[in-house]
Amino acid sequence: MIDRLPHEKGFHVSWDQIHRDARALAWRLDGKGPGEGGAWKAVVGITRGGLVPAMIVSRELDIRVVDTISVKSYNHQAQMEAVVTKSPQTDLMGDGTGILIVDDLVDSGKTLEMVRKLYPKAHFATVYAKPSGRPQVDTYITEVSQDTWIFFPWDMALQYVQPFRGTD
Ligand SMILES: O=P(O)(O)OC[C@H]1O[C@H](OP(=O)(O)OP(=O)(O)O)[C@H](O)[C@@H]1O
Numbered sequence: 643m644i645d646r647l648p649h650e651k652g653f654h655v656s657w658d659q660i661h662r663d664a665r666a667l668a669w670r671l672d673g674k675g676p677g678e679g680g681a682w683k684a685v686v687g688i689t690r691g692g693l694v695p696a697m698i699v700s701r702e703l704d705i706r707v708v709d710t711i712s713v714k715s716y717n718h719q720a721q722m723e724a725v726v727t728k729s730p731q732t733d734l735m736g737d738g739t740g741i742l743i744v745d746d747l748v749d750s751g752k753t754l755e756m757v758r759k760l761y762p763k764a765h766f767a768t769v770y771a772k773p774s775g776r777p778q779v780d781t782y783i784t785e786v787s788q789d790t791w792i793f794f795p796w797d798m799a800l801q802y803v804q805p806f807r808g809t810d
């Protein structure tokens with residue numbers, strides 16, 4: 643995982659916003675598949691962050707075949723290496739033709755790069771994208787700068803904040 647500490651900026655995403663942005667992603671992908679009438683064969687979510695947008699996209703596009711791929715990033719002597727720890731169904735995937743592979747975001751692009759090697763004909767879609775990862779993604783909704791850390795609602799909690807004008 644990339645360290646969030648050196649990032650200059652934070653982009654805080656609420657449940658409402660990820661829902662809206664994932665819907666926008668679905669609408670952009672609607673009818674763009676290689677099947678009859680632009681149909682997609684299946685949605686594959688990259689665990690874990692990709693499962694939320696994968697669910698929303700499959701719901702919007704009425705795609706009932708949904709699978710998952712798990713990718714773990716290991717840091718060996720500062721060289722990031724991504725390894726698949728759970729594969730989607732082999733007979734479903736083939737070379738990826740007609741498969742919509744969904745993740746919450748692309749950052750360095752390492753995760754998508756390794757999945758793309760396995761399924762070169764798949765379509766890769768993320769809700770958010772940073773510049774370094776953009777070449778790896780076919781469709782995305784919102785771009786943020788490389789020095790921005792995206793905070794997702796499943797990693798956050800509501801908490802008290804001091805008023806702007808403090809009282810003592
Ligand atoms: O483009 P990259 O630099 O590879 O980074 C993007 C990936 O990193 C995050 O997942 P993470 O590996 O932290 O796991 P998680 O989804 O289980 O939280 C995010 O959900 C993407 O999958």
Ligand code: HPA
Nearest residue numbers: 644749790791792793794
């Ligand atoms: O900006 C980010 N936010 C959350 N998880 C991430 N994993 C890589 N980059 C990010």
Ligand SMILES: [Mg+2]
Nearest residue numbers: 689690691692
């Ligand atoms: Mg992830």
